[in-house]
Structures are given as structure tokens and as C-alpha cells.
Amino acid sequence: MKDLIILWLSGGNDAWWSVLVAMGNPWQVLDLGAVLALIVVGMQIAVATCLPDRLWADDGTNAFFSQLSYLHIFLLMALTALAEEIFFRAAIQSLLVEWLHSVAAGIAVPAAIFAVAQRARPASCASASRAAPATASSWG
Known part of the structure; x- marks a missing residue:
């Protein structure tokens, strides 16, 4: 440390x-x-x-997760994290290091892809947010 x-x-x-x-x-x-x-x-x-509470953005996701037990939520998070690590670290990163012959590029490219994937929103979420935009006046 x-x-x-x-x-x-x-x-x-x-x-x-x-x-x-x-x-x-x-x-x-x-x-x-x-x-x-x-x-x-x-x-x-x-x-x-x-x-x-007025600062929480609720797009309906909370209603879905409130129906799940803590075990289900934990397993959902754990499996998602495991799948992301296997895909980005084990698959993409190792292949790019081998293909580009550069450890730095092999780390940077998957990190950039991961960042873009985390910011991507499904079309249904995007259309829902356009239909009811959150404004400062709607916060109370």
C-alpha cells in the first residue's frame, strides 16, 4: 500500500x-x-x-428490483460482473495484447469499449427519458 x-x-x-x-x-x-x-x-x-427522495430518478427499475430477494439481486450483480470480466478482460484484452503486440494498447482498447458500453442506453430507456424529462422544477 x-x-x-x-x-x-x-x-x-x-x-x-x-x-x-x-x-x-x-x-x-x-x-x-x-x-x-x-x-x-x-x-x-x-x-x-x-x-x-426527490433526487432519485425512478424510471420503473425500482419497481422491478423491489420484487426480487436480496439473494437474487446479489446473484444478478455477481453474474453480471463475472460476465463483464470474462468478456472484457479474458477475451478482448488477451486477444488484443496478442494481436497488437502491446500490453498498453491491449488494456486501453477494452477499457474504452467498456466505458462506452457502460454509457450506452437501450432505445426504450432513451425514449422514456425523452417522454418525461426530469427538470429542476419537477424535483419539488
């Missing part, structure tokens, strides 16, 4: 993941990932409990 902070503060020339590899012990990397995940989950819980 100390090495990561030093590298970040110094603006080091090494790639950030080289520090993770240099740690040597995969459990240290796993611990770091677990701590960061807990921070993100904590922030999400704080936002979910502190954000006023």
Missing part, C-alpha cells in the same frame, strides 16, 4: 500495476482490492441513505 501511495505522489514513470506485481504477495493485492471495495460500498450506502 505504501508503495502505491509513494508511486502516485511521485508521479512515477512506471506503470501503476507494476507496483502491484512487485508486491510479490497476491494476498496483499487482494487485501488492497477488498479495502477499496469496502470504501466504494460505504460511499454508496452513505449516498443511498443521505440522498433526498
Whole structure:
């Protein structure tokens, strides 16, 4: 952890993941990932409990998820994350590294595709948002 902070503060020339590899012990990397995940989950819980109801955009998704049990929601999230990792990391990334002969390009291209895929919205969502736009005056 100390090495990561030093590298970040110094603006080091090494790639950030080289520090993770240099740690040597995969459990240290796993611990770091677990701590960061807990921070993100904590922030999400704080936002979910502190954000006023008038700021939540409900497009009907909440009604669907309210019918599911916590186990179903967890499995849905876990399987989605697993499928994304297998597709973007295992398939696209490894093929592009091999095809382009560049680790940096093999990482950057799938990251860009992933970012675009996360921002894409189905046509039904886009048309629903056009039909009833959320404006500041409708927030109360």
C-alpha cells in the first residue's frame, strides 16, 4: 500500500500495476482490492441513505428490483460482473495484447469499449427519458 501511495505522489514513470506485481504477495493485492471495495460500498450506502427522495430518478427499475430477494439481486450483480470480466478482460484484452503486440494498447482498447458500453442506453430507456424529462422544477 505504501508503495502505491509513494508511486502516485511521485508521479512515477512506471506503470501503476507494476507496483502491484512487485508486491510479490497476491494476498496483499487482494487485501488492497477488498479495502477499496469496502470504501466504494460505504460511499454508496452513505449516498443511498443521505440522498433526498426527490433526487432519485425512478424510471420503473425500482419497481422491478423491489420484487426480487436480496439473494437474487446479489446473484444478478455477481453474474453480471463475472460476465463483464470474462468478456472484457479474458477475451478482448488477451486477444488484443496478442494481436497488437502491446500490453498498453491491449488494456486501453477494452477499457474504452467498456466505458462506452457502460454509457450506452437501450432505445426504450432513451425514449422514456425523452417522454418525461426530469427538470429542476419537477424535483419539488
